[in-house]
Amino acid sequence: MPNRKIIHVDMDAFFASVEQRENPELQGKAIAVGRDEERGVVSTASYEARKFGVHSAMSIQVAKRMCPNLIIVPSHYELYKKVSVQVHDIFREYTDLIEPISIDEAFLDVTVNKYNIELAVDIAKEIKQKIKDRLHLTASAGVSYNKFLAKIASEYRKPDGLFVIHPDRAKSFIEKLPIEDFWGVGRKTAEKMHFIGIFNGAQLLTCSQKHLVEVFGKSGTIYYNFARGIDDRAVEPYRERKSVGCEQTFAKDLDDHVEIVIELYHTVIELIERLRKSEFRGRTLTLKIKYSDFSQITRRTTSNSILFEKKNILPLAKSLMHQVNNEGKRIRLLGLSVSNSVDEVEDNKGEWIEQELEFEDWD
Structure with missing residues (x-):
């Protein structure tokens, strides 16, 4: 356009x-x-x-x-x-x-x-x-x-x-653009691009959509279009909040089960406060853990109940933590978030909803 x-x-x-x-x-x-x-x-x-x-x-x-x-x-x-x-x-x-x-x-x-x-x-x-x-x-x-x-x-x-x-100069500009400078291409994606021989827009342009989707999933179609200067997304004045979360990086890595449970409880309390302030209600709870070696895992569950109060969130958070086998690893960061908005589901039944672009590693 x-x-x-x-x-x-x-x-x-x-x-x-x-x-x-x-x-x-x-x-x-x-x-x-x-x-x-x-x-x-x-x-x-x-x-x-x-x-x-x-x-x-x-x-x-x-x-x-x-x-x-x-x-x-x-x-x-x-x-x-x-x-x-x-x-x-x-x-x-x-x-x-x-x-x-x-x-x-x-x-x-x-x-x-x-x-x-x-x-x-x-x-x-x-x-x-x-x-x-x-x-x-x-x-x-x-x-x-x-x-x-x-x-x-x-x-x-x-x-x-x-x-x-300018539209007349977009093609030549994109062809010279380093792949790292493409919107949505972070370090990990750039490494994948380099691995398959893509270092700039001109090389990205030679890749088929099928191959890019095979390597990058649904983001492959986005990269395919970007290489051609195509992005039909409208400027949307109102953007629905998709989730509310909080996380805490600890001054000292945690490896004691009691300490972990205590910090999980505090994270739940902070999450509830943020949910209250934003008036956000959802049904999916996600647990995020980053270890001392910077490896990271997430676990999530969806509830039939609305996640807004401690009585609903804390048991689910404990259950998610119980599913994680830390294997002696020390925890550096702990996070919780609520998504899957109740209002979005109720307000948009039977309608198509345009979602934000999602990339594998966003800068």
């Missing part, structure tokens, strides 16, 4: 940039947002820190070794949410077709917009400038005729970047 005009806006190092804005002493310095503790993880790193190789999801301890002058700043999530709302207020000046991807990025369909601006790139320029003038933050934007290419474009000239992939 080359006639569409899609913008992807991505705030630059969002959490870290907000912290630097709020505290002038942090401006120009290498900072990482996260908890400064043994098992702490970097949430966002400033671009000054990224020059040293620090990135999100990295261990805080590793980050400090890579960047000795790194400043660790605790997160202020309520502030980030407030700023995100302000960013979306700017988006709504141009269109109501806004699909949030996370707290710091979103797709906008500006094919028809409130100011009748012909070129999407002009809208992207105005949005970036208003974010800078009003919020004193920078954003990067990508412009194209579908979500896949707009997303790729927004990453192309970060930070404070703007890049357009």
Whole structure:
């Protein structure tokens, strides 16, 4: 659908940039947002820190070794949410077709917009400038005729970047694109791609859909289409919450059965609180365990009862844990989530529901 005009806006190092804005002493310095503790993880790193190789999801301890002058700043999530709302207020000046991807990025369909601006790139320029003038933050934007290419474009000239992939140039752009830069291709998928001889878009283009599906399952069709610049998904202003969960990385790996049961109980209590706040009700409970060697397993079960209270969730959580044979392994992380929304099932009986894209390992 080359006639569409899609913008992807991505705030630059969002959490870290907000912290630097709020505290002038942090401006120009290498900072990482996260908890400064043994098992702490970097949430966002400033671009000054990224020059040293620090990135999100990295261990805080590793980050400090890579960047000795790194400043660790605790997160202020309520502030980030407030700023995100302000960013979306700017988006709504141009269109109501806004699909949030996370707290710091979103797709906008500006094919028809409130100011009748012909070129999407002009809208992207105005949005970036208003974010800078009003919020004193920078954003990067990508412009194209579908979500896949707009997303790729927004990453192309970060930070404070703007890049357009025109329909006439999409084919040549995709052919040169490293496979690691394709949206939805993470480390594991990239390794599989390399194994079958795919290192860029041109090589992906030569693969049949049948072969890609054999290797990557249903994601194979997505990669097949992406190689051809095809992504017909609409920008969806409302996205139904699919699950609610929580997880805890322990300061010390657990191997004692009593300790594990106690932590499982605490995780259930936290999950119930999150379910209450989000008013989410589902029927499927999933247990996630990550061991000290970073191997990971999940177990899930679906109940006839609505999972919203301790009396329903705790017995199921214990049952799932009982199914797991830890074989002497120490547990590093424990997580629980509820999915299979009751409201979704009841509201959409007999209807087709468009789901979000699912990839084998999403970046």
